[in-house]
Amino acid sequence: MTAVAAGRITSVAQARETAAALAAEFALTAARRDSARELPYDELDRLSASGLLAVSVPAEFGGADLPPSEVAEVFRLLAVADPNIAQIPHSHFVYLNLLRLAGTRAQRERYFGRVLAGARIANAQSERSGATVAEVGTTLRPDDDGFRIDGAKYYCTGSLFADVLAVLTRLDDPARRSGLEPGEYIAFLPADTAGVTIVDDWNGIGQRTTGSGTVTLDAVRVAGDQLIARDAAVRAPTGFGSFAQLLHVAIDVGIARGALDAAADFVRTRSRPWFEAGVERASEDPLVIQRIGELVVEVSAAEATFEVAARAVDHSVALTSSGSLEPEEAAELVAASSVAVATAKITADRAANEVSSALFEVSGTRSAAADLNLDRFWRNARTHTLHDPVRWKYQHIGRAVLNGTAPPLHGVI
Numbered sequence: 001m002t003a004v005a006a007g008r009i010t011s012v013a014q015a016r017e018t019a020a021a022l023a024a025e026f027a028l029t030a031a032r033r034d035s036a037r038e039l040p041y042d043e044l045d046r047l048s049a050s051g052l053l054a055v056s057v058p059a060e061f062g063g064a065d066l067p068p069s070e071v072a073e074v075f076r077l078l079a080v081a082d083p084n085i086a087q088i089p090h091s092h093f094v095y096l097n098l099l100r101l102a103g104t105r106a107q108r109e110r111y112f113g114r115v116l117a118g119a120r121i122a123n124a125q126s127e128r129s130g131a132t133v134a135e136v137g138t139t140l141r142p143d144d145d146g147f148r149i150d151g152a153k154y155y156c157t158g159s160l161f162a163d164v165l166a167v168l169t170r171l172d173d174p175a176r177r178s179g180l181e182p183g184e185y186i187a188f189l190p191a192d193t194a195g196v197t198i199v200d201d202w203n204g205i206g207q208r209t210t211g212s213g214t215v216t217l218d219a220v221r222v223a224g225d226q227l228i229a230r231d232a233a234v235r236a237p238t239g240f241g242s243f244a245q246l247l248h249v250a251i252d253v254g255i256a257r258g259a260l261d262a263a264a265d266f267v268r269t270r271s272r273p274w275f276e277a278g279v280e281r282a283s284e285d286p287l288v289i290q291r292i293g294e295l296v297v298e299v300s301a302a303e304a305t306f307e308v309a310a311r312a313v314d315h316s317v318a319l320t321s322s323g324s325l326e327p328e329e330a331a332e333l334v335a336a337s338s339v340a341v342a343t344a345k346i347t348a349d350r351a352a353n354e355v356s357s358a359l360f361e362v363s364g365t366r367s368a369a370a371d372l373n374l375d376r377f378w379r380n381a382r383t384h385t386l387h388d389p390v391r392w393k394y395q396h397i398g399r400a401v402l403n404g405t406a407p408p409l410h411g412v413i
Contacts, residue, residue: 079254
């Protein structure tokens with residue numbers, strides 16, 4: 001359990017104000033942390049203490065119950081300052097959503113309560129052994145009066161800072177001794193559970209301080225009440241995937257805005273004009289002005305599609321949660337929100353990568369000095385946008401428009 005006394009967020013305004021204040025604080029040391037790969041333990045404690053990590057907890061369990069759009073706005077504000085810190089709690093909110101959608105009453109009371117008290121959840125999901133990222137090799141087997149987990153997970157973002165690990169497993173029980181349905185289960189494990197090893201071995205070029213290390217699980221014991229079947233959330237029209245993707249969009253949009261702000265500030269304060277421009281300041285160079293204008297349009301378009309997607313996710317989550325829709329209506333609504341988020345993901349990916357590269361184009365040679373570490377914007381953008389390929393977003397959008405084919409229910413769109 002995190003040794004942090006967490007505050008309580010009760011409104012949208014308070015969440016935004018708190019996120020903006022923390023973002024301003026984190027921005028001051030973001031370049032230094034990236035350069036030295038200084039893991040943000042203190043900053044994560046500040047984030048936990050603020051109460052922001054509990055803003056999506058349903059009201060009936062004592063939380064602010066903020067809609068997806070406001071959770072995403074918190075992510076965007078943090079990402080402008082430091083996208084590493086913004087990415088760390090991504091899985092935290094995804095698995096709180098899984099609890100909301102598929103957990104039992106007792107599970108929700110237990111884990112929502114821990115989060116309200118300041119606990120942090122991280123994922124242990126991705127693997128390297130399968131033919132594709134969708135294959136799950138980590139096994140969940142009946143063992144005496146409980147279960148045993150064995151496997152290895154990689155890119156476990158936030159695991160170094162976590163109190164609870166959400167481990168993706170595949171039930172291996174051909175004799176049906178467990179009484180559980182075949183499929184994939186999330187096991188909620190205290191990070192210090194015997195047999196769990198978390199290794200700080202993430203060496204990506206960007207997002208260097210996200211704590212995305214390796215987690216190994218060797219004969220880990222788990223009780224049945226720590227397990228949640230994924231299908232009820234992921235394989236049904238619940239908006240689970242579009243909510244998770246919206247948070248990724250928020251991070252990319254934040255990176256784009258941060259890079260644009262850094263470029264404009266550098267041009268105003270440090271760049272020299274090109275001699276052929278015949279002006280005294282770089283900010284008066286007509287070609288630099290033109291390029292900055294183009295970049296503003298890129299970022300503004302990404303922010304606008306992000307806002308549209310956020311409203312679509314809010315709408316789909318609110319109505320599908322109400323229980324008032326027929327299955328066909330729920331499926332259509334969730335499909336529309338997935339298409340909106342896919343559109344936003346494409347524009348955010350493009351803006352983050354283009355603007356973070358163009359930062360040097362408009363700022364000039366001085367901006368390439370290693371001590372400034374301005375390349376962190378591009379490294380962060382390039383690394384984070386590898387999470388899932390936008391080329392498949394185009395496919396799903398095109399199929400939906402041309403053939404009325406709904407995006408698949410697999411949690412990544």
